[in-house]
Structures are given as structure tokens and as C-alpha cells.
Amino acid sequence: MNEHAAITSKYEFAPVRAAMQRYVDGEILSGVSWAMLEGRDIVDMQAVGFADREAQEPLRSDHIFRAFSNTKLVTSCAVLLLKEDGRLGLDDPIEKYIPQLGNRRVLKAGATDLGDTEPARRSITVRDLLSHQAGLSYGIFDPGTPIFKAYNERKVLNAGTPLTDMIDQLAPLPLIFHPGEGWEYSVATDVLGRLVEVASGQTFEDFLAARIFGPLGMADTGFFVPPEKQDRLVAYYKGADLLDPMKPGLRRLEDAPYPGAYLSPAPRQSGGGGLVTTMADVIALVRALLPGGPRLLKDETIDEMMRSQLRDGQWIRFAMLGPMPGKAYGLGGAVTLAPGPLDPPASAGEFQWGGVAGTHWFINPRENIAGVVMAQRYMSFWNPFFFDFKRQAYAAMGR
Secondary structure, three states, rough: OOOOHHOOOOOOOHHHHHHHHHHHHHOOOOHHHHHHHEEOOOEEEEEEEEOEEEEEEEEOOOEEEEOOOHHHHHHHHHHHHHHOOOOOOOOOEEEHOOOHHOOOOOEEEEEEEEEEOEOOHHHHHHHHHHHHOOOOOOOOOOOOOOOHHHHOOOOOOOOOHHHHHHHHHHHOOOOOOOOOOOOOOOOHHHHHHHHHHEEEHOOOHHHHHHHHHHOOOOOOOOOOHHHHHEEEEEEEOOOOOOOOOOOOEEOOOOOOOOOOOOOOOOOOOOOOOOOOHHHHHHHHHEEEEEOOOOOOOHHHHHHHHHOOOOOOOOOOEEOOEEEEOOOEOOOOOOOEEOOOOOOHHHHHHEEEEEOOOOOOEEEEOOOOOEEEEEOOOOHHHHOOOHHHHHHHHHOHHHH
């Protein structure tokens, strides 16, 4: 299927397609699909490679992807809808809604055990959770630390338990920094999923369906793939070398991230990484955040969402990668304040994020463009293919 056939564009995207085809031919990706928007208009939508390499099934725009951390944009929008409803405030303390997370203690600098703590200087706020400034962790990116050990021993990320259980597991654990005084990618967005339930009186899934998926026509987005759609779920792959993302070779991952994942309802509806979705559905969500038509949120809410919430000079960081100068964080995604060497020069002001398997979205209000890129390769968040795609796509559109 030639996805590009239905798009009439004033731009030439052949170099973009050629670049992405090289990643497929080089066994870096099984397949990749993308769409570029100017304003709300789709100016390019294509797919190369395979949904299933072994079966040689071509990738199409209606294939279903594991969104992983692209789920965070949906969850953040849900919280902001409740803020607009007057059901919560961005600077409310979280214990107003989830009492177990009040009265926090914080690990002292250099602490080697969980008992070496001091009282938190203030409460965690909803804004802290949206911007990953709460002092929570993931228990993934900080091996060798007391909090890594604690999160894993307590199975904080256990998909087999509901969100209420996750809150109970977090309640006795200290924070790794005082709320609002650092940045750490964390389970904060899963906590927000529980906040949505408390503030709305609905299950997280029901609220998303009623307020986001239904109104935006996101018919294929949810926490699992129904049996009648499972033939559209894209196969998941792992590269030959985790530390060398450009080393050729792909190995199919079965039962990842756990046996039967996304094939039936799981006890935990993860706001941080639990959704499956399609290209069309992500486009619908991104479009609903753009000017020029009905928007999911008020203009002022979207402006705040895309504004850096971090202190001046503070950047996002991952323990294994270090700080990323020029990249701050808004309410649900990163904000590019100064493009890095891999970024398109015109990407300043961009609001964007991605998932661990290589699904990405980005919105650039200054340039009036947005994009969605979707792959299914383990640890493809900010993979070289993504930066290559953006540079090629920006250039194709004269940015």
C-alpha cells in the first residue's frame, strides 16, 4: 500500500523515504511509518519496511503500535482537562487527592540506604508530577542506587497490580530529591493516572474513552488490542547491540515487556506506558493540540503545557546519558530551548516526546509544523533514525 499516494504536497519527501528505507535495509528497523503536518494539514504520510519481518508483511498506516511512553501525552491531557473542569489545580498538593503520598521524606545527598533521609521541604504538586519534578524514580535508569533496589524489590512497575497497589508500594519509599528541586524521569505519570480516577470518579480507561478517545475518533487506542484487531499489531524487535544502535541485526521479542502484554486487559492501566495506538489516532491527538480548529484543551492550557517548567539552566537528564543541554520539560513532554548537534537548527521551541519502542511525536509552534514517527524496536527513544528523520523532514519543508 502506498500511503503517499493520497497526499498532495508542495514538498518533496523522497529524501525522507530514502533515508528511512536505509534503516530498514540495514536491519536497524523492521519498519517505520510517519506523517508530517503543516498547520493541521497532512503534507506527507508514508511507511517503509514491515509490520512483521518474518512474514514479510508490509507496514501500513492502520497497524497498531505499542505506544509505551507516548502514553504520557494522553495522561497529561487528561489531567489538564480535569484542571479546566475545576476538579484539581496544578499547584495542589498531591495528598489532597492521594493522602498516602503526603508527608514525604527525601534521601540525603550521598545516602547509601533508605533510612538516611530528611523531611521534604514541601509537598509534591500536580505540576511536579506532570513535569517529572516530584522526586520519584522509575527504578530503571539508576542501577546500583538504594532507590533502584527498593523500586524493584517492591515491584513498583508490576503490570499485574492496579494503580492503587502502586500507590501503596510508593507510599513508604523516600524521594530522591526535594519536590521541585530536580528532574527525574519516573512513575509520576502513572501516579497521574490514579489522580485522574480520584478526581473524576471514573476508571482511568473510562475517562480517557469519554473525554479523549471518543471525541477525537481515536478508535484503535486503548490499553489492549482486542482479538479482532490483533492481526494489526506490529511485531516488536530488539537490536543486535544495546550500546550500538547502528549495529545491523534484529531479533524478534516475544512476550515483551511481559507474557501476553497488550493482548488482554491488564490489572494496571498505566498512564506512563500502557497504551496501544495507530498512526491515525496519534495524528488526531496531535492535531487537537494545534491551532486552526477545535482544540482538546484551551489555548492558554496548551501554551502552559508547551512551556518549560524547569528552573533556568536546568535540563532533563538520564543517568546513563547525562544532562541534555537545551532540553527542558513542559507538562507532558520535552521542550527544546536550544537545538543540539543532532537536532534540526529550526527546532527551537519544539514540544516533543517518544516511547521506548520508537514511537515519537513533535509539535513546533514557531514553524507551524508537527510530526509523528512510529517504529517498534526496543530502546529506540531518541534513536539515530529519529534524529535523521527530523533533519530530513525539516529540510524537505524548507525549515
